[in-house]
Amino acid sequence: MENLLRINNLTKRFGGLTAVNSVSLDVNIGEVIGLLGDNGAGKSTLIKMVSGVYLPDEGEMFFGGQKVNFSSPRDARDMGIETIYQDLALAENLDVGSNIFLGREILHTYLGGLIKTVNRTKMREEAVKALDRLNIRLPSLTQQVLNLSGGQRQAVAIARSIYWNAKLMIMDEPTAALGVSEQRKVLRLVNTLRDQGVPVIIISHNMQDVFAVATRIIVMRRGKKVGERMTNQTNPDEIVSLMVGAEEAQESGIDLNSADPE
Amino acid sequence: MTVGEKKESPTPRQETQLRKGKPDRASRLVFIRKVWAWIFLLFLVIGFSIASKQANDIDFVSLRSVQGILTYATQILLIGLGETLIIIVAGIDLSAGWVLGFSAVVGATVMQVLYASGASPFIVISVGMLSGILVAVIPGLINGILIARVKVPSFITTLGIGVLIEGVALLVSGGYPVVKQPPYLGQIGNSSVFYYWPDHGISFFKYPETAVQADLPNISVILPTIVLITMIVTAVVWFILAKTQFGHHLYAIGGNMEAAKRAGIPVQRTLIKVYILAAVLAGIGGVIWSARFSSGAYNAGETTTLNSIASVVIGGASLFGGEGTIIGTIVGALILATIQYGLVLLGVVPFWQFIAVGIVVIVAVIVDQFGRTLGR
Numbered sequence: 001m002e003n004l005l006r007i008n009n010l011t012k013r014f015g016g017l018t019a020v021n022s023v024s025l026d027v028n029i030g031e032v033i034g035l036l037g038d039n040g041a042g043k044s045t046l047i048k049m050v051s052g053v054y055l056p057d058e059g060e061m062f063f064g065g066q067k068v069n070f071s072s073p074r075d076a077r078d079m080g081i082e083t084i085y086q087d088l089a090l091a092e093n094l095d096v097g098s099n100i101f102l103g104r105e106i107l108h109t110y111l112g113g114l115i116k117t118v119n120r121t122k123m124r125e126e127a128v129k130a131l132d133r134l135n136i137r138l139p140s141l142t143q144q145v146l147n148l149s150g151g152q153r154q155a156v157a158i159a160r161s162i163y164w165n166a167k168l169m170i171m172d173e174p175t176a177a178l179g180v181s182e183q184r185k186v187l188r189l190v191n192t193l194r195d196q197g198v199p200v201i202i203i204s205h206n207m208q209d210v211f212a213v214a215t216r217i218i219v220m221r222r223g224k225k226v227g228e229r230m231t232n233q234t235n236p237d238e239i240v241s242l243m244v245g246a247e248e249a250q251e252s253g254i255d256l257n258s259a260d261p262e
Numbered sequence: 263m264t265v266g267e268k269k270e271s272p273t274p275r276q277e278t279q280l281r282k283g284k285p286d287r288a289s290r291l292v293f294i295r296k297v298w299a300w301i302f303l304l305f306l307v308i309g310f311s312i313a314s315k316q317a318n319d320i321d322f323v324s325l326r327s328v329q330g331i332l333t334y335a336t337q338i339l340l341i342g343l344g345e346t347l348i349i350i351v352a353g354i355d356l357s358a359g360w361v362l363g364f365s366a367v368v369g370a371t372v373m374q375v376l377y378a379s380g381a382s383p384f385i386v387i388s389v390g391m392l393s394g395i396l397v398a399v400i401p402g403l404i405n406g407i408l409i410a411r412v413k414v415p416s417f418i419t420t421l422g423i424g425v426l427i428e429g430v431a432l433l434v435s436g437g438y439p440v441v442k443q444p445p446y447l448g449q450i451g452n453s454s455v456f457y458y459w460p461d462h463g464i465s466f467f468k469y470p471e472t473a474v475q476a477d478l479p480n481i482s483v484i485l486p487t488i489v490l491i492t493m494i495v496t497a498v499v500w501f502i503l504a505k506t507q508f509g510h511h512l513y514a515i516g517g518n519m520e521a522a523k524r525a526g527i528p529v530q531r532t533l534i535k536v537y538i539l540a541a542v543l544a545g546i547g548g549v550i551w552s553a554r555f556s557s558g559a560y561n562a563g564e565t566t567t568l569n570s571i572a573s574v575v576i577g578g579a580s581l582f583g584g585e586g587t588i589i590g591t592i593v594g595a596l597i598l599a600t601i602q603y604g605l606v607l608l609g610v611v612p613f614w615q616f617i618a619v620g621i622v623v624i625v626a627v628i629v630d631q632f633g634r635t636l637g638r
Contacts, residue, residue: 073524074526087520087521088521089518089520089521089524089525090518090521091513091514091517091518091521091522091584092517092518092584093513093516093517093518093584093585094513094514094517098510098513098514102514102521102522102525102527103511103514103522103525103526103527104525104526105507105510107507116506116507117505117506118505118506118507118509118510
């Protein structure tokens with residue numbers, strides 16, 4: 001499998017708190033990584049370093065074999081790392097096309113560039129292409145996003161990232177606010193992305209989701225990576241115990257039962 | 263694993279059902295909210311027609327009253343255009359009426375001085391009006407910077423700047439109307455585009471040279487110049503809002519400012535621009551006021567701000583941002599102007615205007631909310 005993202009010993013401190021402590025991981029093309037951990041385990045901080053929101057204090061990142069230093073989310077996005085947060089960042093009063101082209105509208109030019117108008121028709125046509133690529137069907141493209149369901153909005157956000165040539169997709173709790181059938185659709189989209197050569201990192205609390213789509217699971221606890229398992233070689237019980245720390249204690253050889261370390 | 267999942271392409275039944283149900287409801291909601299104001303305007307005209315026929319035996323629907331209503335509407339509309347743009351980005355501009363007065367005072371003062379110094383009419387009018395319009399950029403820029411950069415809520419910022427500008431205009435004018443204007447100023451402000459004299463033809467912008475006092479009642483005066491100017495300005499602002507990237511960004515910012523920022527839209531710059539644009543529109547309103555009344559007064563736009571905001575709300579804009587159109591604001595301004603003109607024509611005590619306008623605004627908000635609940 002071709003490597004896309006490599007993280008070496010990434011560390012981030014906030015004052016006295018080490019939010020991420022020397023974490024290394026690889027993301028390869030064709031993979032879906034499930035990033036699991038309790039609240040405050042450092043998942044979000046790690047992801048924010050990858051997406052350019054935070055600057056790491058230590059460690060290095062390689063993207064497509066090339067060393068990268070992101071000073072802003074824009075840098076990361078220009079490289080093809082797209083992050084979809086829970087709030088999706090859609091302007092709900094606008095239609096699907098306008099959202100896919102938000103901030104990068106297609107323009108008509110008249111009089112040699114003197115007058116420019118927004119080309120809604122073209123934006124809509126391109127939106128259809130982006131949605132088709134992901135097998136997404138929406139009731140109407142002229143409607144405000146406001147009238148779409150949670151899963152459909154998620155699909156629009158994903159389609160937007162794909163349209164702008166995302167090479168790596170990071171999704172923060174993509175199914176948190178969705179009904180069961182909608183969750184399933186979003187997970188199917190994740191698989192579609194993977195099949196099209198876009199690896200996905202999913203942050204989730206939902207063990208079922210992660211087991212449904214992830215090829216590999218990474219567990220974080222208190223800023224450290226405490227476990228990495230292929231999904232088909234582990235089970236939810238093992239992952240939970242990694243998340244809460246029992247497994248880590250066993251792995252590092254401390255006997256929880258013995259009161260006296262001597 | 264891959265093959266199995268790929269087969270289930272996402273054509274879920276729920277979405278098909280959605281396709282049938284929701285657009286209908288949504289389009290019905292859009293329809294009601296779009297047309298109710300026009301229907302209301304129609305009823306207003308019918309009501310006034312009956313009332314003025316019975317009370318004074320006057321025909322309400324006439325060239326004269328249509329032009330009267332349009333003239334009333336110009337000032338509300340000019341401020342209302344800027345107010346529409348600002349309300350779309352979820353802001354509000356309470357300073358616009360005072361900026362209008364400030365521009366009227368500054369423009370009139372410049373014209374007074376130039377006229378006294380014996381400058382040519384062209385210089386007096388062009389320099390005077392341009393300075394009146396351009397001076398409005400200052401309060402607009404301050405509003406924009408405070409709101410976009412310092413993050414002071416627009417309500418507070420524009421209230422403060424409005425009162426401040428009122429003070430400056432009072433200082434410049436000494437509290438008196440700025441008079442001693444060139445006679446041609448009032449002629450421009452009260453002229454019309456067409457003067458149609460049956461059997462003699464049409465002349466433009468003034469009465470035919472050959473007409474004497476006795477001929478004047480036979481001449482139809484069509485399209486006041488200030489109405490034409492307001493129409494042109496309105497068309498330009500409509501184009502900016504409905505067609506350009508700047509206008510598109512206003513809707514995006516009003517819909518989700520955070521998303522707009524993340525998408526790389528220059529939110530701060532856009533906000534500053536919109537407050538400047540609104541102030542310039544108020545400035546245009548100010549110099550038009552000067553031309554109409556051959557004067558400049560600090561309180562020229564005193565009641566206009568709230569009427570304009572009312573017209574924007576009647577036109578279907580949401581004070582939460584993201585929604586609103588120029589067409590809507592035009593209808594809103596026409597409704598308010600029709601009420602004002604109609605009540606004057608009926609000889610009703612003018613104070614009733616305020617009560618009528620207040621009722622219409624509240625009805626507009628109720629209709630809007632009713633429409634929204636229907637859409638859910």
